[in-house]
Amino acid sequence: MTLAELQRDFRDWLTHASPEAVQRLDPRAGMGMTVYQNNYRAQLVGVLEASYPQLHAWLGSTLFLEAAIRHIDSRPPHGWTLDAYGADFEATLRGMLPDNPDVHELAWMEWSLSESFVAPDATTLPGDQLADIDWDLARLQLAPSLRQRAVTTNAVDLWFALQQETDVPESEMLGAPGGVVTWRQGYTCQLKPIDPVEHDALLSLRDDPRFSALCDALVARLGEDAGIARAGELLASWIAARIVTGVA
Amino acid sequence: MFTPPPTFAGFGLGLRKEHYRDFLETDVPVDFVEVISENFMVDGGQPRHILRQVLERHPVALHGVSMSIGSADGLDHDYLRRLRALVDEIQPLFVSDHLSWSRVAGFNSHDLLPLPYTKEALELVCRHIDMAQEALGRSMLFENPSSYVSFAESDMTEWEFLAAMSRRTGCGLLLDVNNVYVSSRNHGLDAHAFLRGLPADRVRQIHLAGHTEVTDLLIDTHDQPVCDDVWSLYAEAMSLLGPVASMIERDDAIPPLAELLDELAIARCLSERARDLREAA
Numbered sequence: 001m002t003l004a005e006l007q008r009d010f011r012d013w014l015t016h017a018s019p020e021a022v023q024r025l026d027p028r029a030g031m032g033m034t035v036y037q038n039n040y041r042a043q044l045v046g047v048l049e050a051s052y053p054q055l056h057a058w059l060g061s062t063l064f065l066e067a068a069i070r071h072i073d074s075r076p077p078h079g080w081t082l083d084a085y086g087a088d089f090e091a092t093l094r095g096m097l098p099d100n101p102d103v104h105e106l107a108w109m110e111w112s113l114s115e116s117f118v119a120p121d122a123t124t125l126p127g128d129q130l131a132d133i134d135w136d137l138a139r140l141q142l143a144p145s146l147r148q149r150a151v152t153t154n155a156v157d158l159w160f161a162l163q164q165e166t167d168v169p170e171s172e173m174l175g176a177p178g179g180v181v182t183w184r185q186g187y188t189c190q191l192k193p194i195d196p197v198e199h200d201a202l203l204s205l206r207d208d209p210r211f212s213a214l215c216d217a218l219v220a221r222l223g224e225d226a227g228i229a230r231a232g233e234l235l236a237s238w239i240a241a242r243i244v245t246g247v248a
Numbered sequence: 249m250f251t252p253p254p255t256f257a258g259f260g261l262g263l264r265k266e267h268y269r270d271f272l273e274t275d276v277p278v279d280f281v282e283v284i285s286e287n288f289m290v291d292g293g294q295p296r297h298i299l300r301q302v303l304e305r306h307p308v309a310l311h312g313v314s315m316s317i318g319s320a321d322g323l324d325h326d327y328l329r330r331l332r333a334l335v336d337e338i339q340p341l342f343v344s345d346h347l348s349w350s351r352v353a354g355f356n357s358h359d360l361l362p363l364p365y366t367k368e369a370l371e372l373v374c375r376h377i378d379m380a381q382e383a384l385g386r387s388m389l390f391e392n393p394s395s396y397v398s399f400a401e402s403d404m405t406e407w408e409f410l411a412a413m414s415r416r417t418g419c420g421l422l423l424d425v426n427n428v429y430v431s432s433r434n435h436g437l438d439a440h441a442f443l444r445g446l447p448a449d450r451v452r453q454i455h456l457a458g459h460t461e462v463t464d465l466l467i468d469t470h471d472q473p474v475c476d477d478v479w480s481l482y483a484e485a486m487s488l489l490g491p492v493a494s495m496i497e498r499d500d501a502i503p504p505l506a507e508l509l510d511e512l513a514i515a516r517c518l519s520e521r522a523r524d525l526r527e528a529a
C-alpha cells in the first residue's frame with residue numbers, strides 16, 4: 001500500500017466509516033481508528049457550536065446536532081483552517097429547514113460576525129479632515145469588515161435576545177423586508193438592523209462609491225430635500241460607526 | 249542546508265484566550281509563550297492586535313497544527329504564504345508543527361493523523377520539510393505526535409524516523425513528552441528507548457501536557473495536569489538533553505493561570521535537578 005492509498009483509506013474511514021478501508025489499513029487497529037473517527041466528528045461539531053452559539057441556543061441541542069451531523073456528512077472540511085468550516089452551514093440549514101428563514105438569517109448573522117472579527121484592519125477617518133473634502137468628487141471607502149444582507153424576519157431581535165439572555169420573542173416575518181449589517185468598530189464586532197433605504201444605499205456604494213451618486217439616488221427616491229438630508233445623516237452615522245473608513 | 253535554531257533554555261506556557269487578560273495586564277513569570285499559528289494567520293482584528301501586545305512582553309513561539317507535512321498530496325502553498333507573513337511580522341523564537349498529516353485529495357481532517365514509518369514516508373516528509381523551510385526562510389521544529397494506531401508497513405521506529413528526518417533536513421525537534429508516554433503505552437513501546445533514541449543535539453523544545461485513559465487507550469486530550477509518569481519521563485529527558493525550552497500545554501478544561509504556573513514550577517525544579525546531576529557526573 002502506498003502512502004497516498006493509505007491516506008485515502010484513512011479519509012474514507014473518517015468520513016463514512018468504510019469497513020473496507022479500515023480492513024486495508026490495519027485490522028488490529030480497530031479501537032484506535034474509532035478514536036480518530038470520534039475525534040474527527042466531535043471536533044467538527046464543536047467548531048460549528050462555537051461558530052453559531054445563538055443559533056445553537058435557538059434550535060436547541062438536538063436539532064442543532066442533527067444539522068451538524070448532516071453538514072459533516074455532506075460537506076467534509078477542505079480548508080487549511082478549522083475556523084472556516086462553518087462557512088456554508090447556512091446552505092445545509094436551507095436544505096434541512098427550507099421554510100425557516102429566521103434560521104437562515106440567524107446563521108448568516110453569526111457567520112458574518114465571525115468574518116468581520118478577523119477582516120483586514122481599517123484606518124479611522126480623522127474628523128478634522130472632513131471639512132476639507134470636496135463632496136462632489138468624494139468616493140466613500142467602506143470598512144473591509146462590512147457585511148450586509150436583506151432580512152425578512154425578526155432574526156436581528158432574536159439574535160440580540162439570545163445573546164443578552166433576555167426573553168426571546170416569537171419568530172415572525174417583518175411587515176416589510178429590511179436589512180442587517182455586521183462590521184468591526186476597532187476590535188469590536190457590531191451588528192445592527194438597517195431600514196430598506198440604508199440597505200440600498202450601502203449596496204449602491206459597492207457599485208458606485210461616489211457620494212454624489214448616493215445623493216442622486218436618495219433624491220430620486222425621497223425627493224430633493226429629504227434625499228439630501230438623508231444622505232447627510234447616513235454619511236455622518238457611517239463615519240461615526242466606522243462603516244465608512246476613508247474618503248478618496 | 250538549514251540547522252536547528254539556537255537553544256533557548258526558558259520555561260513557557262501555551263497562550264490561550266482564557267488567559268489573555270493575565271498576559272496583557274500582569275507580569276506573568278514566563279520566559280516565552282507559544283501560540284497556535286493558525287489562530288493568528290488572519291487578515292486583521294483582535295487576534296493580531298493581542299499578539300502584537302503579547303510580543304512586547306514575551307518572546308513568542310509559533311506552533312502549527314495544519315502544515316500536514318506528511319500529506320502525499322504535497323504542501324498547501326497558500327498556507328505557507330500566510331505562515332511566512334506571520335513569521336516575518338513577529339520573528340518568533342521557534343516555528344513548529346507536527347510529524348503527521350491532515351490533508352488528502354481536497355479533504356482536511358483537521359487532526360494530526362499518524363504516518364507509517366517507512367522509507368517512502370521519510371523521503372516525502374524530508375522533501376516537504378525542505379520546501380517548508382525554504383518557503384519560511386528558516387529552520388523549523390517538528391513534534392512527535394500521539395498516535396492510536398500503528399501500521400504494519402512501518403520499517404523503522406518513530407524515533408529512528410525523527411532522527412533521520414532531522415539529520416537529512418536540518419530541522420530541529422520538539423519533544424512532546426506526554427506524546428512519547430501516550431504512544432508508548434498505546435503501542436507497547438519502551439518510552440525510555442524512545443528518549444534515548446532521539447538525537448539530543450536536535451531537540452530545542454519540550455511540550456508537557458495531560459491525557460485521558462479510555463478503554464485501554466490513552467488519548468492526548470490536553471485537559472488534565474501532567475501526570476507523575478510523564479514528569480518522570482521529563483526528568484529523564486532533561487538529563488539526556490541538557491537545556492532546552494520547556495512548556496505546559498493545556499487546551500481544554502483550562503484552569504486559572506496560577507495552576508499552570510505551579511506546573512511550570514515543577515518543570516523548572518526537575519530541570520534544575522537534572523542540570524545539577526549532569527554537572528556532577
